[in-house]
Amino acid sequence: MTAFIDRHPVWSFVIFILVAVLIWMVFAIWPDWLTGLIGRKKIFLNAIFNGVTLGGLYFLVASGFTLIFGLMRNVNLAHGSLYLLGGYIGYIVANYTGYWLIAFPVAFIVVGAFGILLQVFVFRKMEGEDLRQTLVTIGISIVMADLMLWIWGGDFYNINPPSWLSGPIDTFFVTGIKRSTGEFIFMTYPIVRVVILAASIVIGVAMWLLLNRTQIGMLIRAGVDDRDMLSATGARIQLVFVGVFAFGAGLAGMAGVVGGTFQSIAPGEDIRFLLASLVVVIVGGMGSITGAALGAVIIGLAEQIGSVYFPTYAVVLTFLIMVVVLAFRPQGLMGRAG
C-alpha cells in the first residue's frame, strides 16, 4: 500500500479523491443540484448495492477460474458450463428437499466431482499442452451446453430462497428526508442479496487465509509461481492439481446456486458467466485472488451503474474497461509482470 503510494503519488491522489467522493455520495444527503444532475439518490444507491452484490457473485465464479488458470495454465472455457450445471443441480435439490441451504453443498460436491473427472480423464492426458487443453474445454462446453439444453429445456428456472431470507431489510443508508416530518428515509434492500454478499466475502477471506496461511496454500502458491520446480522438490503436484480443480469447479457450481437465487438459470447463462469471469480475470490479473475480487467489484459496479445511467451501452462499458486495462497494464491490475 505505502509502496504503491510512494511509486505513484499522482494516481494515489486521484484514487483517494474518487473514493472520498464515492463515500460522500453514499453517506451524505444529496443536495438538490446533484439530484437534478443524475437523478435520485435511491436509484444511485441501488445501483451501487446491486453492483457490489453482483460483484460478489462474479467473484465466486471468477475465483475458481483464476485459481485453475494460475496453477495449471488451463483456461477452462467450460467454467460457465460448470456454473450452469451447479445451478440446475441446486434447483433440483432445493425443490426436492425443500431446503435451500442443502443445495449449496450438494452443488459444490457434485460439480467438484465432475471437475475431478475432467482433470483426471481429460486434462492429465494432455499436460503441458495449454492450447490443446483450452480447445478441449471449448468442446466440452459445447457438448455440455447441448446436453443441459436437452435435459432441462430452454425454460427459466428460479431457485426460491427460504422465507427467512425473502423480503427487504432496512439498511442504515439515508436516501432522503421526509418533507412533512423531517425524518430520515432509510434504504431497504433484499435481505438475500446482503446475505449472499456476506457469504462471498467470507469465502473470499477464507480462500485468502487458506492460500496465505496454510501448508496447502503454500504448495498452491509455489505451483502458481513455478510448477516444474515445485514438482522437482517432491511435492505431489498431481494431487494439488486435482484438489484445486475440484475446488474451483465446486465454487463455480455453488455460484450457480447463488445465481439461480439472484437471477435465474437458463441456457446462455453459461456463456454470460464465462465472459464475465474472463473479463474479471483479465482486469484483475490472472491467478490472483485479490485481483479477482477487485476485478469482480469493478465489473459488477460498471455493469449496474452502466445499466442505470446509460442503459444502451452498459455491456460495452465492461469491455471498454477491459480494453483500457489491457492497453496500459496487460498483466491486469493485480497481476505480476512476466
Add this chain to the structure above:
Amino acid sequence: MTVAAQNDLGGRPEPRSGTSAAAGTVAVLAPWYERVPGAYWIVGFLLLIMPLLASDFTLFQIFGWTFILGMIALSLMLLAGYGGMVSLVQMTVATLAGYMIAIFGTSAITGISLGWPWWITIPLALIIAMIFGTAVGALAVRTEGIYTIMITLAIASAFFYFTRQNYVIFNGFSGFNGVLPPKLFGVDWRSAKAFYYLTLFWAAVSYFVVLYISRAPFGLALQGVRDNPRRMAALGFNVFAHRVAAYAFAALIAGIAGILLTWQSAQVSPGTGGIGPVIDILVITVIGGTRRPVGPFIGAFIYVILKTFAIDILISMGLSGDRFQLLIGISFLLIVFFSPDGILGLWDRWNENRRRDPLTGQAVVREGGET
C-alpha cells in the same frame, strides 16, 4: 513445422537469387503447368465443372457456404498456423465488413443505408474491416498464447453486444436485410451458378495468396516468430510488426468472406457474429487442421455437410433433429483428442505410414506433390 515440410505443398522449388547454381536451376525448370501437382488439376477441374453435376441448392448453399466459411477459417489458419496466434475475432471482422456493405450500400433499411455505389462501398468496407482487425491485433499481440484466445473472445462478444444494442448505426437486434450484390456485367450474382463461381474465385485467390505468403519472406519470418520470437527479435526482425501485419492481412481475407456471406444470406445481424459462429470458426479450423491452407476448406466442408444433413443423420440414429451442436461438439472433441492437427494431420500420418518401408521401418524420402 519446418520450412522443408512447407515445400512439399506444391513441390515448387524456391529460386534463390545470388548463387549461380540456383540461377541454373531456374533455367532448367519444367514449364509451370508441369510443376503444378496433379491433384491441383483434378480438384480444379472438378470444381470448375461442378455446376454441371450439382443442383442449385448444392452449389449455393453447400459449396458457396463452404467457400465462405473456409475463407474465414483460412484467415484464422494464417494467424494460428503460421503466426501461432489463435484469434477468435475473425468472424467478427467478417461481420463488420458485412455491416459496412449494408450501411454504405443498399439494404431494405433505407433509413440507415446510404446507398453508395459498389465501387466505393466494397473497398471502404474492406478498409474498415482491416483497420478493425489491425487494431484488435495490436491489442491482442500484447498477450501470448491462451491469453490471446481470451482477449479476442472478449472483444468478439463486445462487438456482438454492441451491435445488438446500437440502433443508430447497426440497427440493433434485427440488423439489415435485403443486402444484395450489385448487378455487375448484367449478372445476378445471387443466382446459384454465378454465386458459386464468385465464391470459388475468391476462395481460390485467398488460398493461393496464403500459400504464396507462407513461402514468401514475410511468411517465413512469421513462422520464425511463431517458433522463437526472441531469436527472431535478436536477428533484427520486428516481431510486433510481423504479428500485426498478419492480423491486418487476415482481416482482409475475413472481410472479403464477410461481404460474400452477407450477400449469400442477403442479411447481416448481430447473430452473424455471435458467440456461436465465432466458436464455430475455431471448430472448423481445428477440425480441418492448421498445417496447410487447404485444411480450413476441408473443415468448412465437413461442418457445412454436418450442419445441412445433421437432422437426417440424427434421426437415423434415433435422436431428435436439434442435437446438431452435440454432434459438432463431440466430433470436435474427438479430433482434438486423437489428432490435434486435424484431418490434415490424420492424412499426413496415414501417408507417412503408407510410405514407410515395411521391412526397415524407415520412411521413404517423400517426393512431394500431394495436397
